[in-house]
Amino acid sequence: SVERILDPRLRERVVSAEHAASLIQPGETVAMSGFTGSGYPKAVPQCLAQRIEQAHARGEEFRINLLTGASTAPELDGALAKVDGIAMRMPFQSDPDARKRINAGKLDYLDIHLSHVAQHVWFGFYNEIDTAVVEVSAIHADGSLVPSTSVGNNKTWLDLAKKVIIEVNAWQPLGMDGMHDVYYGTALPPHRKPIPLVRGDDRIGQTTLRCDPDKIAAVVLTHAPDRNSPFNPPDADSQRIAGHLIEFLKHEVARGRLPANLLPLQSGVGNIPNAVLAGLASSGFRDLEAFTEVIQDGMLELLRTGVLRYASCTGFALSPVATEEFMRNIDFYRQRIIMRSQEVSNHPELVRRLGCIGMNGMIEADIYGNINSTHVMGSSIMNGIGGSGDFARNGFLSVFLSPSTAKNGSISSIVPMVSHVDHTEHDVAVVVTEQGLADLRGLPPRARARTLIANCVHPDFRDQLSDYFERACRDSYGKHTPHLLPEALSWHQRWLDTGTMKA
Numbered sequence: 001s002v003e004r005i006l007d008p009r010l011r012e013r014v015v016s017a018e019h020a021a022s023l024i025q026p027g028e029t030v031a032m033s034g035f036t037g038s039g040y041p042k043a044v045p046q047c048l049a050q051r052i053e054q055a056h057a058r059g060e061e062f063r064i065n066l067l068t069g070a071s072t073a074p075e076l077d078g079a080l081a082k083v084d085g086i087a088m089r090m091p092f093q094s095d096p097d098a099r100k101r102i103n104a105g106k107l108d109y110l111d112i113h114l115s116h117v118a119q120h121v122w123f124g125f126y127n128e129i130d131t132a133v134v135e136v137s138a139i140h141a142d143g144s145l146v147p148s149t150s151v152g153n154n155k156t157w158l159d160l161a162k163k164v165i166i167e168v169n170a171w172q173p174l175g176m177d178g179m180h181d182v183y184y185g186t187a188l189p190p191h192r193k194p195i196p197l198v199r200g201d202d203r204i205g206q207t208t209l210r211c212d213p214d215k216i217a218a219v220v221l222t223h224a225p226d227r228n229s230p231f232n233p234p235d236a237d238s239q240r241i242a243g244h245l246i247e248f249l250k251h252e253v254a255r256g257r258l259p260a261n262l263l264p265l266q267s268g269v270g271n272i273p274n275a276v277l278a279g280l281a282s283s284g285f286r287d288l289e290a291f292t293e294v295i296q297d298g299m300l301e302l303l304r305t306g307v308l309r310y311a312s313c314t315g316f317a318l319s320p321v322a323t324e325e326f327m328r329n330i331d332f333y334r335q336r337i338i339m340r341s342q343e344v345s346n347h348p349e350l351v352r353r354l355g356c357i358g359m360n361g362m363i364e365a366d367i368y369g370n371i372n373s374t375h376v377m378g379s380s381i382m383n384g385i386g387g388s389g390d391f392a393r394n395g396f397l398s399v400f401l402s403p404s405t406a407k408n409g410s411i412s413s414i415v416p417m418v419s420h421v422d423h424t425e426h427d428v429a430v431v432v433t434e435q436g437l438a439d440l441r442g443l444p445p446r447a448r449a450r451t452l453i454a455n456c457v458h459p460d461f462r463d464q465l466s467d468y469f470e471r472a473c474r475d476s477y478g479k480h481t482p483h484l485l486p487e488a489l490s491w492h493q494r495w496l497d498t499g500t501m502k503a
């Protein structure tokens with residue numbers, strides 16, 4: 001509602017979503033807010049999709065290049081993909097309609113480390129930003145913008161866009177004001193200075209976003225929820241994976257390699273990370289810290305019970321039940337949650353300094369510990385690398401988690417050679433499946449393979465993979481990282497040809 005806009009100049013710019021969408025022209029590069037289904041604009045993208053559909057019906061060309069923080073929701077990615085309104089998408093998506101078009105070769109997709117996005121746009125590696133469409137929860141009298149449930153790249157979009165459309169979403173709790181920490185000190189090389197954050201809960205910036213009011217072409221009022229998908233309770237495999245990892249972390253504490261309250265946790269989203277968080281809740285850990293991208297249900301629960309001291313993030317991925325809890329106790333969570341720009345939440349400098357424990361999902365790993373996080377059968381994108389690389393390369397420990405098989409057991413998640421590489425063997429310390437955990441630290445390639453095959457591979461595939469490895473050790477051209485090149489990707493081809501990787 002209009003009461004959330006305290007700046008009289010901006011109150012005067014309130015228009016309908018249809019009008020705001022009419023300001024976006026064919027061929028524009030449009031940068032929108034949104035990170036894992038939170039804080040994305042709810043109205044303008046849908047009106048833009050209608051406009052595009054009408055233009056296409058008249059035989060006119062109308063597509064945009066679309067930039068965001070990370071994934072959004074059906075009202076944004078879905079609506080624009082369905083009308084074939086996106087020419088180029090970056091840096092992350094997880095939408096079924098967008099994915100279908102990307103994998104049909106009809107939509108260009110740039111899958112980029114999330115910490116890289118803002119700086120690459122500043123460096124001029126991409127088109128100039130014509131329009132920014134950013135959701136906020138309120139506007140102060142001085143025109144400063146109170147972010148909503150994600151910060152993502154909004155600082156950069158608002159600084160660089162030629163014109164700006166703001167959506168003020170009255171569904172977002174007003175109590176979020178004060179939760180954000182927007183750091184304006186990230187200069188460009190050669191003028192960069194260290195980011196002055198030494199503990200994960202330090203506040204180094206300001207609570208609001210700034211934007212030149214002269215650039216704000218339209219303000220739209222909305223009242224609509226974030227994506228808020230329900231969570232399933234962790235299944236048996238997820239619980240086993242979580243169990244192996246937690247046992248390992250306890251062992252690391254006992255060996256003196258980790259402090260009793262561990263180190264700041266980064267966790268991907270989904271069933272397995274949620275099971276890990278639930279496992280941590282019941283394992284006697286106290287005073288944990290989270291320096292991560294996304295807060296999901298499990299982390300909120302850890303905060304509520306005091307197991308987690310604070311969480312630093314750039315967005316949320318909450319179920320409807322957790323959203324209700326968050327809104328009800330917003331004053332409690334505002335003391336314990338710090339929302340940052342994704343260039344800070346995922347910054348390699350900070351992830352290295354803090355010593356984060358990165359825990360991410362994967363599609364497949366190979367016997368040497370190279371990880372494919374993104375491509376099914378080497379060519380079909382699932383989501384994207386997201387922030388997993390920012391944490392895997394730079395963290396204290398880099399853990400990858402997955403069930404040992406996929407697609408009803410027809411696919412082994414541990415293969416001779418990955419069909420696409422996102423995280424090289426050099427960035428991978430620990431791999432966990434429901435079968436067990438492979439600690440690859442300090443191991444040379446052949447020992448990594450033996451450990452992975454013994455601990456992580458499903459029994460249906462273990463003999464087949466051992467056989468490959470032993471023959472590779474005997475017949476490979478080189479014996480450092482043995483491979484049989486004509487066979488290395490044959491498991492994937494067999495699945496494409498016959499529907500199973502089993503020989």
Ligand code: 0RQ
Pocket residue numbers: 036070071092114267268269270271272293294360361362363364373374376377382383384385386387388403406407411412413
């Ligand atoms: O596809 O639903 O069509 O059957 O991949 O797999 O098992 O539901 O697991 O939801 O945890 O996703 C790597 C995709 C895992 C995710 C990935 C198929 C499987 C299913 C999903 P269907 P599951 P998850 C923080 C960090 C990269 C980004 C990241 C991801 C679908 O973790 O996107 O880490 N990671 N971000 O069937 C063929 C295999 C497969 C396979 C799984 N080996 N072969 N298909 N699948 N393994 C968040 C952000 O950065 C924003």
